[in-house]
Amino acid sequence: MKNKSEKTYSEEHLRYLRARRYHAIVVWTLRIGLLALLLGMWELITALGWVDPFLTSSPSRIFATLKSLYNDGSLFYHIGTTLWETLAGFAIAVFLGYSVALLLWWSETLRAVLEPYIVVLNALPKIALGPLIIIWFGTGSKAILFMTVLVGIIVAIMHMLSAFIATDKNKLLLMRSMGANKWTILAKLVIPSSLPSFISMLKVNVGMAWIGSIMGEYIVSRAGLGYLIVYGGQVFKLDLVMTATAILCILAAGMYFLVVLLEKLLVKNTDD
Amino acid sequence: MKKQILRFSDVTLAYHTVREETLAAQHLTFSVDEGEFVAVIGPSGCGKTTLLSLAAGLLTPSSGRITRNGSCGYMLQKDELFPWRTIEKNILLPLEIKHSNTAENREKARALAVKYGLGDFLSAYPSQLSGGMRQRAALIRTLASEPDILLLDEPFSALDYQTRLNVTADVSDIIRREGKTALLITHDISEAVSLADRVLVLTKRPARVAYEHDLDFGDVKNPLKRRESAQFSKWFELLWKELNG
Known part of the structure; x- marks a missing residue:
């Protein structure tokens, strides 16, 4: 048995802990330093006129753009639009994908029947459906939402199905020997044992949801961060493109971080 | 006979x-x-x-x-304890499945675990136990449903x-x-x-x-x-x- 509440540490162990802490501080300092260096260089070469800020923008111009967007009240409107599309699309794709994967796990026949369709849908570049989506759903948020769900759902299905199928054979045998029926096996074994896969599916789908919503906005939108990027590109306002991209980086990282937080809360006890 | x-x-x-x-x-x-x-x-x-x-x-x-x-109780090569359940929850698993999860049966299963030295580990997770203790927990789980063989x-x-x-x-x-x-x-x-x-x-x-x-x-x-x-x-x-x- 491992004793986790060791009270006294040896001198050697304390030295080891100090070294670990020191290492973490070094890594974080370098990470932040690298970002500061990159931003500083970027600012410097544009300020010195080595490159044209009209083409590359610069941190100070991004900050100014951010301020003007905030002042005319459109900053949070665009962020809100994209964030809503992404989060709603993410939630729907995850929920539907998980449900379909459960159905496919339940029925081997259904799985065999639908397999080629899923393979084809997975391989198909969803952007090819752009024109159809515009015609079916118009040019509003609905079309973008549909695109986001479409991009995420297949990944969710395939990821969860393979996790359900990979349920430990011996644990299944054990459950059956105890007289468990399929519902009980699902509730007490398959779903809990696939929790780590569920989290990794969420992580993959965070990226998928942003691909879906931004791609959707490229095709149809009149608002949102993807719209700002496309619009900025068309009128050659690279400051706007860079600003929207920077906001996207922060939002995507934030959403990923939330999933990691969820993982820490939910996945505590596994064998590996 | x-x-x-x-x-x-x-x-x-x-x-x-x-x-x-x-x-x-x-x-x-x-x-x-x-x-x-x-x-x-x-x-x-x-x-x-x-x-x-x-x-x-x-x-x-x-x-x-x-x-x-x-009735029968099955015991496999590996302990097959569910890592997300505590030892107590693992031991009570057959009772949950057989819908015999009464207070009396739970108490019997717990008493069995205590009798065979698992009393201190009831709220521990399998990963905190040694291989031998895990196999013992697996046996107590098998015995919890009082199998005839x-x-x-x-x-x-x-x-x-x-x-x-x-x-x-x-x-x-x-x-x-x-x-x-x-x-x-x-x-x-x-x-x-x-x-x-x-x-x-x-x-x-x-x-x-x-x-x-x-x-x-x-x-x-x-x-x-x-x-x-x-x-x-x-x-x-x-x-x-x-x-x-």
Whole structure:
């Protein structure tokens, strides 16, 4: 048995802990330093006129753009639009994908029947459906939402199905020997044992949801961060493109971080 | 005459794959009496695990009859404790599944765990326990549903040698003290000789019973003591010859 509440540490162990802490501080300092260096260089070469800020923008111009967007009240409107599309699309794709994967796990026949369709849908570049989506759903948020769900759902299905199928054979045998029926096996074994896969599916789908919503906005939108990027590109306002991209980086990282937080809360006890 | 808990009468089982049909067992006949500890040994790939699946009712024989008077508890090579459940929740799992999750049964299961030294670990997770303790928890889980017969599928083979000897003695002691009937499948001759009242030797596929021996250890039930006794090597040699002859 491992004793986790060791009270006294040896001198050697304390030295080891100090070294670990020191290492973490070094890594974080370098990470932040690298970002500061990159931003500083970027600012410097544009300020010195080595490159044209009209083409590359610069941190100070991004900050100014951010301020003007905030002042005319459109900053949070665009962020809100994209964030809503992404989060709603993410939630729907995850929920539907998980449900379909459960159905496919339940029925081997259904799985065999639908397999080629899923393979084809997975391989198909969803952007090819752009024109159809515009015609079916118009040019509003609905079309973008549909695109986001479409991009995420297949990944969710395939990821969860393979996790359900990979349920430990011996644990299944054990459950059956105890007289468990399929519902009980699902509730007490398959779903809990696939929790780590569920989290990794969420992580993959965070990226998928942003691909879906931004791609959707490229095709149809009149608002949102993807719209700002496309619009900025068309009128050659690279400051706007860079600003929207920077906001996207922060939002995507934030959403990923939330999933990691969820993982820490939910996945505590596994064998590996 | 003692009550028969399990009986195989002229059992035949065929496995089907697209390529071929394999006979796993043919004319397999034996029985296990109440309170008896029977060990089954056989050449590797003779369908030992199949035999346990048949006994547990997870497979239906192609022909012949299997009668089991009472419920069974299965114990596998690895402990198969669910890592997301505490030891207590793991032990109560069969009660939840069999819908016999009453306060009384839960208390019985907990008492069993306390009796056999798991009391301090009830709220611990399996990853915090050693291999031997985990296998003991798996046994208590198997016993929690009060099965009439224990089906043991090489339950010690995943442990290292030192731990294996101790856990074998430990598990044997618990099974004897609880007066349980057990059917052990193993490829380890010394394990069979050190544990069982009776040993069945299977032929290679299709499996049937080739030899059957009542072991004459008298009252010596402790596996470690048996290993030291004079008859041990005699039985080992005989079974070795029968397996390889």
